[in-house]
Amino acid sequence: MNTLRILVLEDHAFQRTAAVSALNSLGYKNIFQAADGKDALAVISQAGGVDVALCDLSMAGMDGLTFLRLAREAGLIRAVIICSSLPEDLLRTVDRIVTLQGLELLGSVGKPLMVDVLAPLLARYRPHNQIDAKVAESQLDQPTEGEVLEAIRRQEFRAYFQPKFHLRSGEVDGAEVLVRWQSPSRGLLSPGMFLPTIERCGLLDEMFFSLLTQGLSLQRFVQSHGKPFKLAFNLDVTQMANPNLVDRIKALLRIHGASPAGLIFELTETGLLQMPEISMENMVRLRMLGFSLAIDDFGVGYSSLERLCQMPFNEIKLDAGFVQNFHQARYSAVIHGALALARELDMRVVAEGIETADQVQHLARLGCQWGQGFFYARPMNWAHLVDWRFEGQKSSWRRAIGTSDR
Template identity: 40%
Template structure:
């Protein structure tokens, strides 16, 4: 494949035999336009790598390589995205140069419709820098409201991490989460965001106003009982009900849910907390898992709201809405950015949504001001 690429004039090629090695190369050498990923290569955690690379803005498009059965090959041929990335095509690893050229030629067309690639400004933050930021309280909770479609009434808010770095300014998760995970500091970051969120809820409750908050979690954090016990103690300390919290877990992290994680999910539900499958439609969770695990909400990946003009996206939304209804779960549509998208979703029967059409992520003080306007609250009472 590398020889074929060079025949086509592509000389800047990085090679890796594992997802971990590929991430190291990308972090050191910078982003790439296209990833050629062999789904059948033993030990290559292709899906996990693609999800991580996409979240960090290190890849624009993907070509899937594998000797697939004809039905699966045809299915991939109908897809426009794979693991959240533009899918240029599916090839056999032994494909001829001409076939590879035809697939790569599609990149020019796709690159016109995707946003400019977000190349990291430098290497990952050092462990010392991240730990210093955590110790000094530089990681702050930002809040993006969830709303009732149509009316715009608030229906809770998602808690998002931001790093107020003293040198680099305000950093987004794509700038630091890989480092937080690499240095095994994700629990510490979660605890700080939880503390800030519960403090905000306590302030609102004293003014007789309630609000539900959703926190992002990794399934691996629930392998033991340390995090669930911390959540229980924190709720008790603030005298808040578990029903005020929702925990969002990415669909891709639920492919291998071990017993300890299942038990922690049950414990969270017993506390009254809600559980949401985040980025639904991007991963490959089975209906069996969806029915067996105690989730109460499905949060559809933002890709579908952004591509409502495609019949595939509308079909996905309609089918997920029916699935959620049959399982007595809420459906939240993420990524709503304009009035037309909102109206189309309302016409499809959707009730809840989130996106810049309603509000961008904001600080706790800004959220209180936003709630004051939407609810008619008096800011001087808070």
């Protein structure tokens, strides 16, 4: 018998009975029932809380939305399955509300509730002691400031490069520069394992200029063999407030004999609304020198269209979430709108997170020209990229999307 404690909140008696029957057939016996939100709060309060709530939304009295908010504030539920016949656009918004409340969303289902649909959703539930253990483990794994400073001194932060490519021809015009930590004791670490410490200790500039130095060395090598290769580097909005930022970048370019036209700096949309005056001054200085500026993860932040018009960006990085949900009409419409906006503003669009040939073909049909993602190439180190750049990557690309040279 499964020990999961489950609440069925449903105002229709027949639907409620059907849900309980489905749960019983799956081996769940610790089931609590309620016909409206007020009754549900009383039931689960007396029971000391439940693991999962199967929750209807539209009910007389206290509706499902109010119940979820109050139950979460009281710590009485941990995960939710939405059971509703509401239109898809409303359910998407409800899913977002549940996530923002900090609840684990197992999924949304229609009515009547079917056993074969319910079973895999309940299988997704993870007891909170497992989640807490993973959180604690990740916190313990975070390096100290001393470890990070030593890694910078020993040049253990390595530049990795993910190519940007033309969606129709497979032509590569450059790459985004990402960071990995090649730790002697921990192995190769992704940014999530060390960036929080980097940010907390104010070491973003040290890491950025290390990556810029590595990237410029690679760029000079590739371009010396007749291959143009633009590089894009991520900058945090807080770094743009550094009055010495532009001068330090210029000095490094002089050392490497590099041109500003070959570099793009990407800023995430989050933080643009509160950007101080000095940051905007630096953006203008970079553009005046010939650098390009891209707004990263476009569509997931809170910057207004007016703010986008005010900032001197000339490239939009379309967030991967839109690309991976392109089959949904609303997401496809947003992609189409972003492309139209970019054309009117004379900005290039690069779609992020491309993982399938269907995504490539759909984006190309909508008029998107450039993209990046695991479908074409994963981030790779200096040596791997050089081998890849000079070894028939176009033919492998054409095989992948089923096209041929003309």
